[in-house]
Amino acid sequence: MLADFGLSDDDAVPPTDGTAALPFLLTVLVPTRNEEGNIGPLLDRLDAAVAGISAEIVVVDDSDDATPKIVAEHAVASAVPLRLICRPEGERRGGLGSAVVEGARIARGSWVLVLDADLQHPPEAAVAMATSAIRHDVDVVIGTRYAGAGSAEAGLAGAHRTWASSMATRLAKTLFPRRLATVTDPMSGLFAFRAKAIDLNRLDPIGFKILLDILVRHPSARVAEAAYQMERRHTGTSKASMREGFAFLRLLGRLRRQRLVGQLREGPATGAQRLRQLGRMIAFGLVGLTGLAVNSVALWALHSVAGMHHLLAAAVATQASTLWNFALIETLVYRTKTDGRWHSRGARFLMMNNLLLAARLPVLQLLVWAGLGLLVANAATLVALFLVRFLFSDRVIYGAARTRRDPVRLLIDDGPAQPAAASAQKRSSYLKYRYDVAGAVTIGSQILLPELEFFRAQWIADDKVDIAVRVGDVGLRRLRKRASLTEHRSPAALRYEEHFGRFGANFQVELGQPINIVVGPLLARSPHVVYTNIIEALLRFVLVSRGRMLLHSACVSFGDTGVMLSALTDTGKTATVLRLLRDHDGRFLSDDMTVISADGTAVCFPKPLTISSHTLRAVKANELTAKEWRRLQLQSRLHSKGGRSLALTLSRFNLPIMGINALTQMLVPPPKYNVDRLVPCRMGSSTRVSELYIIERGKPGMHDLDRETTLKRMIENTDDAYGFPPFRYLAPGLTIDGLGYAELRAKEREILKGFLAGVRTQVISSDCFGWADVIAPLVTPPPATPAVPRQPTAADVWPRWGARMVEPELGEAT
Structure with missing residues (x-):
């Protein structure tokens, strides 16, 4: 049942052509279940948070208490358009996840913001996160408790809930390392997404973890994160339970199974791709022949020489031939087609061969009982599974990712940026080179900027420049898995860090008066990159602010x-x-x-x-x-x-x-x-x-x-x-x-x-x-x-x- 307070039925229908402008910039979507003590304060805070924003609120309710009545009473005095969907007992299959999907289907905002009703997700931080995301070229923004100034200490009461949340996150990221590569909190219940970027028909949620379903089924969606501090529940008790834990495991199993089937079905689309696949299969087979020889020698030595039971010997020999095959396949067959880390591929290759080992050992025993020689029977079982091993390796382990997450991790953080330390070579703050660009913007720099030599203006005072460029140590000393850009909102600053810690091409921009840019030592040795990739981008918009x-x-x-x-x-x-x-x-x-x-x-x-x-x-x-x-x-x-x-x-x-x-x-x-x-x-x-x-x-x-x-x-x-x-x-x-x-x-x-x-x-x-x-x-x-x-x-x-x-x-x- 849809209650549309103060709006016509026509307004309740979103555009279906995918191109028409939507009535609102933001839809705030709140799934509720027995939240009569929380929904009133939540809606009051949401009204204040979205003031000045073109927004609506949609509540999808699965309650058996007075929650819908409180929502209806609130709508009478609210200045924000509010709609309520009440789902009867028999229509609540899928829990919170299906409630989010149902609400998103009627959303009329260009962006949809999802948050819980228990006030653990501060409405002010949630709306600020969504408005920040709208500025960026992303499709999904996730409220994270595990990066920047984010924290889950208040919200996850008790060590067992903290441990369970951490293990769930690790398990999900292990099963989907590529699709969750830039995400620190895939279990988050606070997130926003661009309505046109998410195909709701792809989703099949179970339980609370609708965000995980979205991320896994939309691998090309551009993702950012925003740090927030999770708060305690306003009233009531958590809905988390053992039942929801099993629902999460079922969701993981379903997503992994469907992804595996999809990978195995992703065959070559063109004749050229089929020829390349045939070439890989021949090379894979040749490597397999050498592995068969290694396996047979090991089996003979373990069974005939060492006296080991033939099934145990076959299992140990499989480990030896697996390592041999992986080394050759990695270096010879797929040396230009690898994706991810070699040890991750190796673990999957080992798992595949041991699963197949469990399937072929009973067959091996039957062949031995039938009178076939051990080495011949072992070779027969290995050859019979050749095509399975090749298809799994080619399409799952070494399958080229047709879509991949953005390589740069984007984080929006309310906390202040860490101050960049002056390097040993550039401890002075003196700006040796100064420039006046068209009488509109002045720049001071510790490194020579050849692109601006025409505008050299040494008469400008060191403390009167609009943009100051200095050299310093930006970022942490440890290595990073990927590049990241952190947007600090208070005070405003931007920090870019690459893989090699302080030895990387890092920089920090403090957006004050003046704008202070600190570049790492590597960038300082390449002034062309500093100017083209950093300074000119800032100069462009500083000139705009001056009418040029x-x-x-x-x-x-x-x-x-x-x-x-x-x-x-x-x-x-x-x-x-x-x-x-x-x-x-x-x-x-x-x-x-x-x-x-x-x-x-x-x-x-x-x-x-x-x-x-x-x-x-x-x-x-x-x-x-x-x-x-x-x-x-x-x-x-x-x-x-x-x-x-x-x-x-x-x-x-x-x-x-x-x-x-x-x-x-x-x-x-x-x-x-x-x-x-x-x-x-x-x-x-x-x-x-x-x-x-x-x-x-x-x-x-x-x-x-x-x-x-x-x-x-x-x-x-x-x-x-x-x-x-x-x-x-x-x-x-x-x-x-x-x-x-x-x-x-x-x-x-x-x-x-x-x-x-x-x-x-x-x-x-x-x-x-x-x-x-x-x-x-x-x-x-x-x-x-x-x-x-x-x-x-x-x-x-x-x-x-x-x-x-x-x-x-x-x-x-x-």
């Missing part, structure tokens, strides 16, 4: 015409800029990023250019030595689209990707050159852009683009430039000048919209890198037109951002 945007684009000017180029990364934008400068005497403002304002002005951002392999054809650098040219050939290939694609692919695995990136940059520095070393050109400081060209590869052609589509494309191109980790984990946690991530993105969009108001946009496609040939005639005067001397303008003046610097006369422009 750091737009992924190139900018040149021809006379009074400002021309901007945009493209996805590694399309050919740099080569096009170089050709325009080399052949048509333009002024260079930027190649990778441009600082823009809503009034249509673009300000120079002349970072050194990165020369990829397809850009070499546009370089005309007589100043480069023969050694530099040879080095450039290697560097341009490594740091081209192929190298970037490889790095992005690796970032999807559980690898210390920032550390790998930093070491790569140290061994083979990126091919970065100032533009005037590559082609003869002049520099410009600012221009008013009137022409925007979006270049792409494809069939040659050109067409106009409307402003709304242009706005979307420019945002997409800019986001593409920030695709490398850890940006997508870092950015949603940012709060700058009181603006959160969503507000900063909205303001960035408004700045870009204003900038594009006076700009004409055209899309140019080429299949031969010929964009410069199309653009040049559109923006440069015809060759026959005599050159007309013009007076220097403000765009020609070399920029001086510091207030203490004296502006040069226009005639002094370079």
Whole structure:
């Protein structure tokens, strides 16, 4: 029975097309059973917690007491829409888990927050957890008692409940090591999920542990955790019992059995995959033949020489051949297909062979009784089970995970971040290098930042910078199983740690005034990674808070015409800029990023250019030595689209990707050159852009683009430039000048919209890198037109951002 207080029946039906906007941002789902002493205080606190949020409350009740009556009375005075589902005695199969599924089916929120009714899950912390999750690019957020500032001491009264909870967690993580890899508390009853990301029809819950069912059946769901402190029950006693314990074990058994059957059924989908499987089967069989020889020799020695009973000898011989087979299979057959840890695979391989041993020993005895020789009978039982061993090994033990958890563990923590210790080499807090970016943001750093050398401004006081970059020891000394990003909310800070403890590519960002960045010693030796992966991401949003945007684009000017180029990364934008400068005497403002304002002005951002392999054809650098040219050939290939694609692919695995990136940059520095070393050109400081060209590869052609589509494309191109980790984990946690991530993105969009108001946009496609040939005639005067001397303008003046610097006369422009 559904009671919908103060709402029409039409409102009770959620959209079914999967695309329509839902009426609420958040549905708070509370399953209840005999909670008459708790439900009133819970609903009062929930009303206050969701104030200012577009939210509804759904109560799914299995009670035999006055709980539904109290909910109905509360709904009369509540400002929050509240619905009640009362399930009769015969419809409560599945317990709390099925109640959650039934409530989720009628939820009208984009997100569904599940919490218990006994007030062990503080409503304020639960709603804060859900609102934090909405900012992040995740599908499920879990309230954890076992990470960060989380605690279960008050909620799990008694040592036996604490022990039972710990053992249940360990058992679940042992049975599902991949699917629970980033989760510390899979038994939690406090969690939120994105409604469209969870297929409720997949779920078949038993008992309390609905979250475990969700996580196991949705392996590709992106997961984050939020630390919370579990409280004592408000009134009443816990519903935990021996019966619920057996229900949990049945759930584990069902999930593991269904997963095993699914793995065995996941056969190759294409002809090429079937051929590769056949090759693995042949190799597996050849290894099996050597194992058969080892097993037979061991059986003969134990039975005929040592006098051991033939069944016991067969069991011991199986252990020897299992170890032999595993060593060869691991190193020869599946050396490029392994996933997880070798000892985990070894344990499963040993378990498989011993289970099969239990099945074949009775058959072996029957064959011996039938008069067959022991060695022949043993070989026959081993050969008969060959296909079973291969399929189990190929699809279960060594089966490539088609979907995997995100490699970075994301934790939202209310506790403060640990202070980063200054390293022995950098104990001073003095900022040796200082920069003024377009007069809008000042940066001080203990390490040289080559990308910002154009903006060097040593006159800025050490304590007046907006962003400070220092070197220190970030993170714990012990090794980690995977990278993690922790978002601390009070005070606001972000902490990223990789696998190798303090020796890894770790950093910490304290979001105060100023913003303090501490990078580990490894990152300090790779300033390009520090700038590109950390500083530029922060600079982008600090500029937004100051009314500017750091737009992924190139900018040149021809006379009074400002021309901007945009493209996805590694399309050919740099080569096009170089050709325009080399052949048509333009002024260079930027190649990778441009600082823009809503009034249509673009300000120079002349970072050194990165020369990829397809850009070499546009370089005309007589100043480069023969050694530099040879080095450039290697560097341009490594740091081209192929190298970037490889790095992005690796970032999807559980690898210390920032550390790998930093070491790569140290061994083979990126091919970065100032533009005037590559082609003869002049520099410009600012221009008013009137022409925007979006270049792409494809069939040659050109067409106009409307402003709304242009706005979307420019945002997409800019986001593409920030695709490398850890940006997508870092950015949603940012709060700058009181603006959160969503507000900063909205303001960035408004700045870009204003900038594009006076700009004409055209899309140019080429299949031969010929964009410069199309653009040049559109923006440069015809060759026959005599050159007309013009007076220097403000765009020609070399920029001086510091207030203490004296502006040069226009005639002094370079």
